[in-house]
Amino acid sequence: MGNTNSLCGRKGFPNQETSNSSVGNNSSHDGIKTIEAVKSCSFSRKSDLCIRIITWNMNGKVSYEDLVEVVGKDRKFDLLVVGVQEAPKTNVAQLLQTASSPTHVLLGKAKLQSIQLFLFGPKNSQLLVKELKAESQSVGGCGGLIGRKKGAVAIRINYDDIKIVFISCHLSAHANKVDQRNEELRRISNSLLSKDKRTHDLIVWLGDLNYRIQDVSNRPARSLIQNHLQSVLVSKDQLLQEAERGEIFKGYYEGTLGFKPTYKYNVGSSNYDTSHKVRVPAWTDRILYKIQDTKNIQTTLYSYDSIDQVNGSDHKPVKADLCLKWINS
Numbered sequence: 001m002g003n004t005n006s007l008c009g010r011k012g013f014p015n016q017e018t019s020n021s022s023v024g025n026n027s028s029h030d031g032i033k034t035i036e037a038v039k040s041c042s043f044s045r046k047s048d049l050c051i052r053i054i055t056w057n058m059n060g061k062v063s064y065e066d067l068v069e070v071v072g073k074d075r076k077f078d079l080l081v082v083g084v085q086e087a088p089k090t091n092v093a094q095l096l097q098t099a100s101s102p103t104h105v106l107l108g109k110a111k112l113q114s115i116q117l118f119l120f121g122p123k124n125s126q127l128l129v130k131e132l133k134a135e136s137q138s139v140g141g142c143g144g145l146i147g148r149k150k151g152a153v154a155i156r157i158n159y160d161d162i163k164i165v166f167i168s169c170h171l172s173a174h175a176n177k178v179d180q181r182n183e184e185l186r187r188i189s190n191s192l193l194s195k196d197k198r199t200h201d202l203i204v205w206l207g208d209l210n211y212r213i214q215d216v217s218n219r220p221a222r223s224l225i226q227n228h229l230q231s232v233l234v235s236k237d238q239l240l241q242e243a244e245r246g247e248i249f250k251g252y253y254e255g256t257l258g259f260k261p262t263y264k265y266n267v268g269s270s271n272y273d274t275s276h277k278v279r280v281p282a283w284t285d286r287i288l289y290k291i292q293d294t295k296n297i298q299t300t301l302y303s304y305d306s307i308d309q310v311n312g313s314d315h316k317p318v319k320a321d322l323c324l325k326w327i328n329s
Contacts, residue, residue, distance in 0.1 A: 023189040023205075023248045031244035032288065033253045037301045037321075047300070047323040049162055052077040053287050055206040056310075056317035057085040057170070059267065060114075062092060066312045067099040070319075075103040077321065079159065080120040083168030085208045086313075087114045096120070110134035110153035110168075115207075117153045117168040131158040137191040139184040140172070152188040152207070156200075162324065163200045167192055169207040175280070178238050181210060182247045201297055202324065203290045205252070208315065211239035212282040213261070221261075221280050222272060230260055237283055252288040255304025255320060262306050262316040269311055287320040298325045 054070055062084075071080065082096055096118055097106050104120040107129060111117075115136075121128070138151035152169035169188060171181045193203070213221055214236045224232050234240065234257050243249045261281035264273040273279045287304065291297050302321040310317055 023185045023193075023250065023252075032240060032249050033251075034240075034256055035253055035301055037255045037304045039303055047325045049079070049160065050077045050321065050323040051079045051081060051204075053081045053083075053166075053204060053206055053320045053322065054317055055083045055085075055168065055208070055285050055287060055319075057208040057263075057285060057313060057315035058087050058092075059313035059315065060086050061088050061312065062090060062095065063312055064095050064099065066310050067092075067095050069310050070307060070317050071096070071099045072319075075100075078122060078125070079107075080104055081155075081166050081204070081206070082118045082120075083153075083166070083206045084116050084118075085114060085168075085170040087116045092116060093118055108132045108134060108155050108157065110136060110155050112136040112138060112151050112153050113149040115149060115151060115153050115168060115170050117155055117166060119155050119157065119166065121159070125159075128160040129157060130161070131156065131163075133157075135192055137188050139187050150184065152192065154192045156198075162202070163198070164202045164204070165193070165200045166204045166206070169205065169209065171208070171210045173210050175212040175214070175238075178211070178242060182242055185209075185248050199292060201291070201293055202299075203292070204287070204322075205249070205289070206287045206318075208263075208284050209239060209286050210284050211237065211242070211286075212284070213280055214238050214241060216280065218278055218280045225260055225272075225281060231258070233261070239283070239286060249288055252290045253299075253301075254286065254288045255301050257283055258304075259306040259318075260308070260316075262318060264314045265311070265316065267312065267314055270308055270316075273314070285315055285318045287318060289320075289322060291324075296327050298327050299323065300325075 100120050107121045108119045133156045135154045140150045154167045156165045171184050216236050261283050263284040264279040300323045304320045306316040306318050
């Protein structure tokens with residue numbers, strides 16, 4: 001299985017065994033498991049499946065050049081998953097297909113107004129797809145010029161006998177909406193995961209989850225980031241705090257937040273917001289994953305980072321490279 005040039009080569013990190021796919025609360029919850037990305041690979045061994053996952057809030061506009069940068073030149077992955085929020089009315093799927101050619105082709109897509117999800121695979125990989133289904137769940141928001149709907153879209157796929165569900169979401173904004181975001185995650189999970197009796201080898205959540213930095217004002221936050229001390233802010237991240245409380249993402253993994261907060265930037269630059277809103281920087285854009293069959297599947301996270309050179313939005317894109325290997329294969 002998989003691309004012989006896949007992102008592979010080193011033993012994966014052990015996974016927390018769990019049988020519950022919900023993001024909801026649980027009394028024994030001890031937070032999201034944070035892991036360091038390997039960030040290097042000799043390509044000397046073969047993984048069964050490697051996935052590049054990208055999330056980006058486009059702020060209502062996009063250029064082809066930015067999408068080329070987002071997809072990247074290194075195509076040593078099997079599946080490419082791109083989730084976008086606040087997408088423009090431009091045909092993003094067509095632009096992504098051009099940007100990812102000639103190595104990859106569009107396998108499936110899901111759409112809820114400006115919340116969109118695209119799945120690409122290697123040429124001729126359609127033969128490996130045994131099942132593919134798109135779904136969506138709205139949790140509010142409004143239409144407007146770019147349809148700022150809140151909710152999620154999902155793609156389920158059985159790819160070469162590996163069953164995966166990708167969920168891309170856009171949750172409610174503002175620092176004081178923590179409980180609302182938690183409830184939206186529970187609604188989405190109940191609709192797209194809990195009611196589904198099928199099992200999945202891998203579940204991936206990505207998107208603009210909109211969790212903010214708690215109880216840190218603008219000037220101290222920006223000073224820490226400017227001095228490359230943003231790691232001090234991680235303990236104040238609302239998403240990690242809520243997971244630690246047992247409210248969301250039971251049993252999920254996320255790479256270390258070693259990159260700068262991805263929101264809010266002046267469009268066209270890498271400078272944080274200087275508008276009248278002067279938003280406190282935050283890691284609003286995230287990628288998390290969970291392995292259901294931890295006895296038989298091993299994962300390695302090879303990268304988790306923002307794509308700082310893309311300046312077309314007030315958010316920076318975030319990407320993760322994740323590889324799976326059957327332990328008993």
